[in-house]
Amino acid sequence: MKKKGKIVIGVVVAVVIVLLLVGPLSVWNWVPTLKKPLVTYKVGALLSVTGPAAWLGTPERNTVRMIEEEINEAGGINGHPLEVIVEDTVGDATKTVTAAKKLISKDEVLAIVGPSRSGTTMAVIPIVEEAEIPLISCAAAEAIVVPVKRWVFKTPQKDSDAAIRIYEYMKEQGISKIAIITGTTGFGDQGRGQLKKFASEFDITIVVDETYGPEDTDMTAQLTKIKASEAEALVNWSIVAGQVIVAKNMRQLAMEIPLFQSHGFGNVKYAQTAGEAGEGIIFPCGRLLAVDTLAEDHPQKEVLTRYKEEYEAKYNEDVSTFGGHAWDALYLVIEALEEVGPDRGKIRDYIENKKGFVGTGGVFNFSPEDHNGLDKYAFEMLAVKDGKFVVAE
Amino acid sequence: MSLGSQLLQYLFTGITLGTIYGMVALGFNIIYSSTGIINLAQGEFVMLGGMMMIYLTTIIKLPMVVGFFLSILIVALMGALFERGAIHPLKNPSVITLIIITIAASILFKGGAMFAWGKETFALPAFSGEEPVRVLGATILPQTLWILGIMAATVVFLIFFFGFTLTGKAMRACAANRTAASLVGINVKTMVLLSFALSAAIGATAGIIIAPIALMDYNRGTMLAVKGFSVAVLGGLGSNVGAVVAGFIIGIMESLGAGFISSGYKDAIALVVLLLVLFIKPGGLLGSKEKGEFKKF
Amino acid sequence: MKKKNLIVLVILAGVTMAIPLGLGNSYYLNVLVFVGIHSLITIGLSLLMGYAGQISLGQAAFFGLGAYTSGILSTKFGVSPWLALLAAIFVTGGIAFLIGAPALKLKGHYLAMATLAFGYIVYIIFNQASSFTGGPSGFGQIPRFRLGNFLFKTDVHYYYLVWILVIVALLISLNITHSRVGRALRSIHAGELTANVMGVNTAKYKIQIFVLSAVYASVAGSLYAHFITFLNPSPFGFHFSIVLVTMVVVGGVASVWGAMIGAALLTILPEYLRAFQDYDILIYGSILLLIMVFLPKGLFVGIFDLVKKRKNRQ
Known part of the structure; x- marks a missing residue:
């Protein structure tokens, strides 16, 4: 009896596996009759919902799902329902490349929002350029749009502008010798490059240049080196855990110099996780997180308030700038669809010439020379005070 | 900062790291000793311990002490459940099959934690404040002292358990010779179950005590497993003293490497040392060569 | 080579060559290109694990070395991708020889650790030697393969290129397993001491097969580099080494066919599970667990055993 049961289960497992193998390659796709007429507008989204950058992809996914729902409840785009296919x-x-090909050739989407990370964006650029499909990346690296690629746009502010804003602020404070510490991810590495590139322009000397792995849990060794140097400020450019651990480790070492973070710090949860150690951190950031302090007539006020309130009501968690990047990207596509209809080439042209698009990241002015459309003033320098973000003086 | 106090600071950092690695390695050793398996889900036990503690104390708001023991108990039960569900049913499996099963289990634990607690990074308040203690110009966190103390207690407990209790001795007997152990009436399968529960408990303890320093998220297990495995091998698989010593060696290598050579290559430096040790002494620092061999894949 | 294997190989060749005729869709072909690339690595790994009984938790590093050598030579030094692929074979093979000579003296988990450490060091170098590798940001614009005026550009082109190489690799591997070398390797697996006593130079064979498996991984890496045209370190880390070993074991460690089945299953399964959104990770883990618990010898052997048992009873 027991043996027989085992065999049955084994056979079932085998059958399931065979089905799984055959499934995605299944004959269904060769049957042309099931194809629906093209009434639904399909938009793809490549987001890192799980894995090491899940903290980035999850608010992005939440945001596009929320927008999809809203649009469809309001009757769609010119009557066409919107379908956002999140991969x-x-x-x-590797996974991003496969997912991009799925969106392009199987789902036949009209445009792609994402990928979330700089590295994965760089990996899919050749594919979207070849397939001629507009891609609006949610990743930070300037290299995504410099040099300009015909089909590639991005909504987050450029990392070069983040570095420039940090340096401008330092100049005002009379800081000229700094230390930098960056995570060895695409984001941290690009940030390190920008910090080194613009330092001399602002007469800033980088006296210590340290890195750490994305999964490292203790940076006191690097920080000890920095403490022993003559650095007057420290810039940390990394993602999630690293940003909090550096702050905590600095407190442990009783380091008095100010800590600057990158725009990767754009979630108030990080400041709360850092607790006391997070107080006084200064970083460049879109205005989303300081919306309460904006003047009523600020051009972004309405959009930011709306996004923040809707997101926080729906998901019961703090809004982050990361979700905002997806908000900007998807609404750009929606607006283009509204104006020019389901034509990949026209969507691209529309976005490329779009001026005065009010998003969460700033007011976008795209042009054939600028596929990001934001300048350095899209950043505000924020500081952590009592576990909240306020505009830095 | 004078060079002396810098050096002391690097040493403190290394000891903190080393203790964490050593704790994970102890968990590896216990399962290895009784089954010959390298349990690649060991890192997930650490993660689960940390996350469970954060959940119990900051969200359900249980007192720290209750949360501490309850978390360990729950994770130990998970370890036992894992053994009963996935290891126990197999008859004469090869070691490599078992290792892949631990990989599958680690995927499941990770996925479960992601659904249970989400993807954010969480912090646990330190056991007794975050005000650093100053020693000769260097600083050390009270939490590090807790980590050191609890590891010492764990090692003492293990020595006592394996040396002086009947169950512990029985487990050691299984490690030495399974057939002989079962011939003298030891229930080998029960000992395997116990070893999983014990090892999960130690992993969970490690997760709880490091969470205030290292923070915790669902994705943390793999890296901890790799470090723990490295340390267990360097110390000699099956040798608990070896695990502690090797933990300090790797931890201090990493922090000195970051301080004096290059922070980018610090892990590589520690690994090169590990490789050299293995090439010279193939059984690890304190292990016997035979113990590290297994017959079949 | 056994006749049975030859027949299967011919059938496989026929089927794989015919698939693109029915599957115009580039997404499915793209998945199959990855199945081919992963198969190349797992075939080599199964020779090492199944026949020689040695484990490697650093195979992703050889894959990466192939990819990076090929990518760097062709992008930064203008070397033709074919020559770059050849050069990568020598570089990777050479490194495998250097690391294999001392490492293969280790046994069991210690060997596993040594290969893991090696893989990790290589991964760190990919991240840190940024003047060559582009660091964590990586580098792009890697040229594609070209034959005269013919540019390998679409997924169909790469599909044929990859799968022809897979079949060549299979041919070589099946020949090895049924030759003197193969018997010697199996004797190592069965018992190294006995093999030594019988006059088999086990150390030599082990290194040879280790280098061969690295060469397969290197070729796969070159194909990857010129297919994706962008490289960063993340696909070549410890995680992927584990996935590769898992593929081999799930398929069945004792046969190159099993290695291919494992590569196919674990490459296609996540694609299939996309429909389950976040739950994919749980389903993936469960399937893996079920296979190992119910078919501990892997799919290939496991299913055959089940069929045999059935027959015997009837």
Whole structure:
């Protein structure tokens, strides 16, 4: 009896596996009759919903789902329902490439929002350029749009502008010798490059240049080195855990110099996780997180308030700038669809010439030379005070 | 900062790291000793311990002490459940099959934690404040002292357990010779179950005590497993003293490497040392060569 | 080579060559290109694990070395991708020889650790030697393969290129397993001491097969580099080494066919599970667990055993 049961289960497992193998390659796709007429507008989204950058992809996914629902409840785009097909990239280049090809050739989407990370964006650029499909990346690296690629746009502010804003602020404070510490991820590495590139322009000397792995849990060794140097400020450029651990480790070492973070710090949860150690951190950031302090007539006020309130009501968690990048990207596509209809080439042209698009990241002015459309003033320098973000003096 | 106090600071950092690695390695050793398996889900036990503690104390708001023991108990039960569900049913499996099963289990634990607690990074308040203690110009966190103390207690407990209790001795007997152990009436399968529960408990303890320093998220297990495995091998698989010593060696290598050579290559430096040790002494620092061999894949 | 294997190989060749005719869709072909690339690595790994009984938890590093050598030579030094692929074979093979000579003296988990450490060090170098590798940001614009005026551009082109190489690799591997070398390797697996006593130079064979498996991984890496045209370190880490070993074991460690089945299953399964959104990770883990618990010898052997048992009873 027991043996027989085992065999049955084994056979079932085998059958399931065979089905799984055959499934995605299944004959269904060769049957042309099931194809629906093209009434639904399909938009793809490549987001790192799981994996090491899940903290980035999850608010992005929540945001596009929320927008999809809203649009469809309001009757769609010119009557066409909107379908956003979210593919999880796991933050991995290989998986992103496959997912991009699925969106392009199987789902036949009109445009792609994402990927979430700089590295995965770089990996899919050749594919979207070849397939001629507009891609609006949610990743930070300037290299995504410099040099300009015909089909590639991005909504987050450029990392070069983040570095420039940090340096401008330092100049005002009379800081000239700094230390930098960056995570060895695409984001941290690009940030390190920008910090080194612009330092001399602002007469800033980088006296210590340290790195750490994305999964490291203790940076006191690097920080000890920095403490012993003559650095007057420290810039940390990394993602999640690293940003909090550096702050905590600095407190442990009783380091008095100010800590600057990158725009990767754009979630108030990080400041709360850092607790006391997070007080006084200064970083460049979109205005989303300081919306309460904006003047009523600020051009972004309405959009930011709306996004923040809707997101926080729906998901019961703090809004982050990361979800905002997806908000900007998807609404750009929606607006283009509204104006020019379901034509990939026209969508691209529309976005490229779009001026005065009010998003969460700033007011976008795209042009054939600028596929990001934001300048350095899209950043505000924020500081952590009592576990909240306020505009830095 | 004078060079002396810098050096002392690197040493403190290394000891903190080393204790964490050593704790994970102890968990590896216990399962290895009784089954010959390298349990690649060991890192997940650490993660689960940390996450469970954060959940119990900051969200359900249980007192720290209750949360501490309850978390360990729950994770130990998970370890036992894992053994009963996935290891126990197999008859004469090869070691490599078992290792892949631990990989599958680690995927499941990770996925479960992601659904239970989400993807954010969480912090646990330190056991006794975050005000650093100053020693000769260097600083050390009270939490590090807790980590050191609890590891010492764990090692003492293990020595006592394996040396002086009947169950512990029985487990050691299984490690030495399974057939002989079962011939003298030891229930080998029960000992395997116990070893999983014990090892999960130690992993969970490690997760709880490091969470205030290292923070915790669902994705943390793999890296901890790799470090723990490295340390267990360097110390000699099956040798608990070896695990502690090797933990300090790797931890201090990493922090000195980051301080004096290059922070980018610090892990590589520690691994090169590990490789050199293995090439010279193939059984690890304190292990016997035979113990590290297994017959079949 | 056994006749049975030859027949299967011919059938496989026929089927794989015919698939693109029915599957115009580039997404499915793209998945199958990855199945081919992963198969190349797992075939080599199964020779090492199944026949020689040695484990490697650093195979992703050889894959990466192939990819990076090929990518760097062709992008930064203008070397033709074919020559770059050849050069990568020598570089990777050479490194495998250097690391294999001392490492293969280790046994069991210690060997596993040594290969893991090696893989990790290589991964760190990919991240840190940024003047060559582009660091964590990686580098792009890697040229594609070209034959005269013919540019390998679409997924169909790469599909044929990859699968022809897979079949060549299979041919070589099946020949090895049924030759003197193969018997010697199996004798190592069965018992190294006995093999030594019988006059088999086990150390030599082990290194040879280790280098061969690295060469397969290197070729796969070159194909990957010129297919994706962008490289960063993340696909070549410890995680992928584990996935590769898992593929081999799930398929059945004792046969190159099993290695291919494992590669196919674990490459296609996540694609299939996309429909389950976040739950994919749980389903993936459960399937893996079920296979190992119910078919501990892997799919290939396991299913055959089940069929045999059935027959015997009837």
